[in-house]
Amino acid sequence: MDLRTTFPRSMKTRLAGYVHLARMIDKCRAVLAGTEGEYIYPCPMDERLLDYAGITAEQFTAAVKANQTDDGVVEWFRRTATPHGEAEREAWNGKLLERGPSSPESAAKFKTYRDAVDPSRTDITAWSDLQDLEEGRPVPRRR
Template sequence: MNTNHVKVRQLAKDLRKAYPRSPREKLGGYVIAARCVDKCRAFLLNMNGEYNYWPCSLASQWFDFTGITPEQFKEVVATGATDDEVARWISEHSHVKDADEVLKWNNRLRDMRLSDMSLQAQQYLEDYIPKCVPGHRPVYVWFDVYDLEEKRL
């Protein structure tokens, strides 16, 4: 894989100093995708800090749903593709073509309560939340964990 470092650098966020986009923010019609782009660009430039591009339990939800692999996605991001170009690529390569299915999936993820998650995820978050989320802020859904920790809520 050849990375166009110049183009990627122009678009990348330094995740050692800033947060990736909220999982609620859409790209190509999908929640989570914009965050995946931010993390992938930073990873390609070794600016990902504590953020993992892959493996990532949040990203795995999106990759599993679309049928896009982390490696395929990384290859297109490495070209220096803009958000609009990545969105078009997602549209062309996602196995999900029905906009209503995407909408339902987006809303399921937006509304996912911790009690709806796998036991393994619940066990992880049981320890993670008290360490990383402000104690005076309630977590109602999974995406709240990210947005509270990253000071968007």
């Protein structure tokens, strides 16, 4: 995957029941290929998923390197990750998708990024929505 010319999948894309996993795979593949551009792997959102799954970035990277398909990575992830019930996982997914800036410094960065893309979108308060907006995906207006 060449993230210098295309975007990774949305954080909202679910794979193996987890949000962000597909995006993390895309970014990891790009880092392995040297085509990550301005994307960062592992970033703080990646670390949140890895911590929740009980997996290190090194383990995940090795699994992506060893498995050329999403199915192979998903199979490895299911065998390796700390098991979570569906209700717990869905609550965690929702929390990650709703996550916004967590400090005044982070809020200032968020506002700068959002305003660079569309300053009228003050309804956007979550990183997942800001990523989608920045990458050209539709983000419904919130009231």
